[in-house]
Amino acid sequence: MTLSAYLxxxxxxxxxxxxGALTKRNTVIVLICIELMLNAVNLNFVAFAKYGPHPGVHxxxxxxxxxxxxxxxxxxxxxxxxxxxxxxxxxQVDEANSLKH
Amino acid sequence: xxxxxxxxxxLALAAIAGGVTMLxxxxxxxxxxxxxxxxxxxxxxxxxLSAEFxxxxxxxxxSGAITIIMLFAIMLTRHHTDERERQTTGGVWHRAVxxxxxxxxxxxxxxxxxxLDFGADGSALSGDNAKAIGKSLYSYYTIPFxxxxxxxxxxxxxxxxxxxxxGKEAGDE
Numbered sequence: 001m002t003l004s005a006y007l008x009x010x011x012x013x014x015x016x017x018x019x020g021a022l023t024k025r026n027t028v029i030v031l032i033c034i035e036l037m038l039n040a041v042n043l044n045f046v047a048f049a050k051y052g053p054h055p056g057v058h059x060x061x062x063x064x065x066x067x068x069x070x071x072x073x074x075x076x077x078x079x080x081x082x083x084x085x086x087x088x089x090x091x092q093v094d095e096a097n098s099l100k101h
Numbered sequence: 102x103x104x105x106x107x108x109x110x111x112l113a114l115a116a117i118a119g120g121v122t123m124l125x126x127x128x129x130x131x132x133x134x135x136x137x138x139x140x141x142x143x144x145x146x147x148x149x150l151s152a153e154f155x156x157x158x159x160x161x162x163x164s165g166a167i168t169i170i171m172l173f174a175i176m177l178t179r180h181h182t183d184e185r186e187r188q189t190t191g192g193v194w195h196r197a198v199x200x201x202x203x204x205x206x207x208x209x210x211x212x213x214x215x216x217l218d219f220g221a222d223g224s225a226l227s228g229d230n231a232k233a234i235g236k237s238l239y240s241y242y243t244i245p246f247x248x249x250x251x252x253x254x255x256x257x258x259x260x261x262x263x264x265x266x267x268g269k270e271a272g273d274e
Contacts, residue, residue, distance in 0.1 A: 002218060003218055003221075004216070004217050004218065005109065005113075006146070007214040008214065008215075009113045009116065011207055011211060011214065012117055012120075012207070013116060013120055013143075014207075015203050015206065015207040016117070016120035016121065016124065017120070019124065019200060020124055022199040022202075023190060023191070023196050024190070025190050026129055028129060028133075028174055029129065032123075032133060032136055032167075035136075035163070035167060036120060036136065039140065039143055039163065042143075042155075042159075043143055043146060043147075046146075046147055046152045047150060049150070049152065049226070050150045050151060050226055051218075051219060052219055052221065053221070055221050055226060056226075057226065057230070057233045057234050057237050058241070060152050060155050060230070060234050061234060061237050061238060061241075061242055063152070063155050064154075064155065064158060064234070064238075065242075065245060065249060067155075067158060067159070067163075068253065069249070070167075071166065071253075071256075072256030073256075074167050074171075075257070075260045076256050076259055076260050076263070078171070078173075078260070079260035079263035079264040081174055081178070082174065082177060082263070083263050085177075085178045085179075086266075089179070091178045091179075093190055094190045
């Protein structure tokens, strides 16, 4: 397969994640859509590591770093979600509006 | 059409189908399970790209750890299972504007990557993938590798501090 096929697939996954993060109402689903976007970026890293101008394992190392930071982000995001649920008894994004008015 | 092409199309189909199914479903648990299909499909694509180590890490971290932590977060909070309640923010206009923006973004990027080809035949990465990554991590990327361990520690402590009960509430019980 060529490079552009992998890049197009990653673009489709990124667009799905972006649409979900913009429109979904449940905080858990918004977080998981962000994970999907990070996955699409990882796919780009690994595709460029094989088919890019300078093939090598550096792309793999960057993908591993992104996975580590994404795991940390998911843990902190879900902790914020638990704290928010304890205070407001809801997990909907549009009800988190205390700072809005 | 070679076997690699067929494997690519099947895995790409699985990944996209998982994402689209996630957008369509209404039950939160089902959405997370649909995302597992996407994550496993991407892991298969990593194997096609001769990144076996990243594929194993993908299955461990995404299909395993992050899915489980999301399911725990869903079970610890209350979710309405009422089908009639709306699942999305805003109204039809909000969704339409979001969809048009995302499609425009996708088209703009697609015209940029459509003809992209660096002429690499993909034979540079063969065998001993984990060994090469280990050598790279402990020679070129030693400092970032150590900083990642600090980030994970900070995230661990921060998550515990955020999620534990406030002092006042804990004292009441």
